[in-house]
Amino acid sequence: MIDSELLPQSYCKIIQLNEAVTPELAAVLLTKVLAFHGEYLPANYLGYITDEDIYGKVYSTWKNAKLIKDTKLLEVVDHLYCLC
Numbered sequence: 816m817i818d819s820e821l822l823p824q825s826y827c828k829i830i831q832l833n834e835a836v837t838p839e840l841a842a843v844l845l846t847k848v849l850a851f852h853g854e855y856l857p858a859n860y861l862g863y864i865t866d867e868d869i870y871g872k873v874y875s876t877w878k879n880a881k882l883i884k885d886t887k888l889l890e891v892v893d894h895l896y897c898l899c
Contacts, residue, residue: 821847 816822817830822843829840836844849855861872883889 816844816847821851 817824817826826840830836846855861876862869866872881889883892
């Protein structure tokens with residue numbers, strides 16, 4: 816993966832031949848392989864900045880996001896918002 820430039824040269828210091836990789840390095844390697852094959856999308860992936868419809872996706876997601884997850888706090892904030 817280093818030779819194919821999927822991982823930076825700095826990983827040469829971390830990877831030890833004939834030894835198990837750390838869980839962290841295994842996660843990085845698996846993520847890179849999935850990304851290389853186009854099968855990895857981060858949890859909050861909306862698209863690329865160059866996508867024609869990215870503005871609409873960001874706006875819609877922001878508008879529909881539930882930023883406050885605590886229902887009691889959300890009720891207080893909604894009530895205060897209505898008083899404005």
